[in-house]
Every structure is written in C-alpha cells, then in structure tokens.
Amino acid sequence: MTSILSTVIRMSLIMAFAIFGNLFLIFVIYKGNKISRSKISPVQLLILHTCFADLLFALLSLGSEIGILLTFPHFYASDLVCRLVRYLQVLPLYASPFLMVAISIDRYQAICRPLVHYTSDRFRRPNYFGLTAWLFASICSVPQLFIWQKMSIGKIGNNTTTSIVEWNFAENDRKEQCRSIYGI
Template identity: 40%
Template sequence: MADSLNCSSGNCSSAQEAFGLSEGHFALVKAAVLGCIFLLASFSNLFLLHALWKRRNRRTRTQLFLLHLCLADLVVAFFQVLPQFSIEITHRFKGSDLVCRAVKYLQVVGMFASTYMIVAMTIDRYHAVCKPMVSFFRGSFRRYVAISAAWLISLAFSAPQMFIFSLQEVEKKVFDCWATFIEPWGGRIYITWITLSVFVLPALILMYCQIKICAGIY
C-alpha cells in the first residue's frame, strides 16, 4: 500500500504496460497531460480572479466563494500538478527534505480546500433557502466563518503528510520523496482516511443540503 503512495515515473508500470509504451515515452505522455492541466487550471483561474477583482466593488456572496475556490484551485495547480510535472521530467524529486515535506503537505491542502470550499458554498445556499431570516441577519458572518473553517480544516487534515513523507535514499545515492509507515497497515488506514475525508464525508454533506434545499423549494 505504501508503494501506491510512492508511485513515481520510475516504479509504476501497470498503466505503462496497458498502453504499450516504453518508460521514457510514458513519462513524456504523463508530463504532456500534466502540463496541459497546469496551463488550463492556472490561466482559467487567474482569468476568473481578474474578473472578480474588476467587480470587487459589487462583491456578492457567490463572488466571495468563487474567490476562495479559485485560490484553492491555484494551490492544486501550483503545488500538486506542477511538482508532479517536474517529477515526470526529472524522474525523481529534486529538493531538500524540507521542500519534500512542504510540497506533499500543500498537495493535499489544495485537494481538501477545493472540496470543502464547495461544501461551504453549499451550506451557505442551504441557509439562504431553508433559513432565510437567519441568513439575512447573520449571513455575512456565517459566510466568513464557513470559508475560514474550510481553510482551517484543509490545513489541519493535511498535517499528516509532513510526517509520512520525507526525502529517502531509495537506491544507492539516489534520493526521492517517499512515504513511510511504521506499521504495514498504516498505508491502508491513511488511504481510507483520505477517501472518507475528501470524498465520502463531503458527498454526504452535499447530499443532505441539496435534499433540504429541494424540499424547501418544492
């Protein structure tokens, strides 16, 4: 299980074999895809940030959430997609142990932030539809609390990355940013935790809010 977290261009062969590509060609394909994703994500979100900045004097609740969602997506682009792109080019992580831990931490921060910002936006919609009077009098305060909570949860839930990953000697005089677990089942527990906190829990919250919103409207 730890091997799946340590998957890099040099030690993941299942997808490579499925496409019938050599290791070098497969790395180039992945780098090209990641490069396109990075360019699309960064330019589209920067364009949206520019549009929001031009309308800053007429900021609405939706624009406020979109602002923070753009920032979260940019964290994903610059600290998740871009580092992985560089790894596909160099075949190994190039940096110090501190940089390794920081990059792995920020990779997950962006993932959590994007997810929980959508959750915060949905909860705000729930209050606006199902509790309009509360939303009217305390809406602004609630929105800032929800956004702050989304960022704090993302920062806190990503903290294990700094302890799991470190710069390790994987071969003689060859170093890479790898995950290490004290127990063999540690990887399974961690992947289960990520699945629950990034996908299952947010999905349940979104489902509950959407059902309540539909019930309130119809």
C-alpha cells in the same frame, strides 16, 4: 521515459487550463461587480476562495509533481522540503470540497432562513466559512508530513546518491492501508 514525458505533457495541459479558467473566473467576478458597482456577494466570495484553491492545486500540486517527475529518480531538496511539498500538494485537494460544503451551507441559510440570513452580517459569514474550510483542509493534510520522506536508493556513477520521495511506511504491513487513507 516516454511515459513520464506524456504524463508531464498531460499535467502541463491540465495546469494551463486550470490557471486560465480560474483567472478568467476571477476576472469575470471582479469586472462584473465593477460594472454593476456592487459589492462582492457572499457566494462570489466563496467562489473566489475555491478559485484560489484551484489555482494552488494547479501551481503547487501539478507544478511540484511535474518537477518531481522531470528530475526522477533524483530529489535534490531536503527531507523537510519533501514533506512540505507533499503537504502543500494535498492542501488544495482538501480545501476545494470543504469550500463546496461552505457554499452549500451559505445557500441553505439564504434559502431556508432568509430573514436571519439578511439580518446577520452576511458579508462576514462567508469569510468565516472560508476560514473554517481552509482550517479543516490544513488539519486533514497534516498526515502528509509524517507519511512521506526522502529515501536514498543507491549510488550511480562516482558516489552520487540517488534520492526519491517515498512513503515513510515502505517496509510496513500498513503501507497499503496508509496509501488508501491518506495518499494521493
């Protein structure tokens, strides 16, 4: 129990710092643009997408994992909720690197092709890059819907079933392979 408690405390601290840091960055971007009376730049827009992904990580990934750890070995939600929680836990983990790639592509175009960058709709392009990054993250997160499930592990007390969130391939030889490819 003490190892679970120390894990929950560490995750809570990381969650608090992530929420504070990303909200502060969002505040700085909006306040800085309001003071200078300028439009949000394409890079700032992609950074806001990244802040949103990091906030989702803090709230959905860490928050739900803390909830799962605090109620372990019970999982009170349905199998569908179990699968959706695991899907939403990895979605921001995939979105952040894809958004970094989108920022890199935008910067490449701005530096290596400046005339094309400024003659095209430079404020709409980051939205397309961000949407593409979120779409790829959503697609890459889909296996989580199939490899996790709610399982009953036995009875405790008066016929209450203890349920946990477990890999769907628990008895399969491919368990470790699936963990290394798709798991957290």
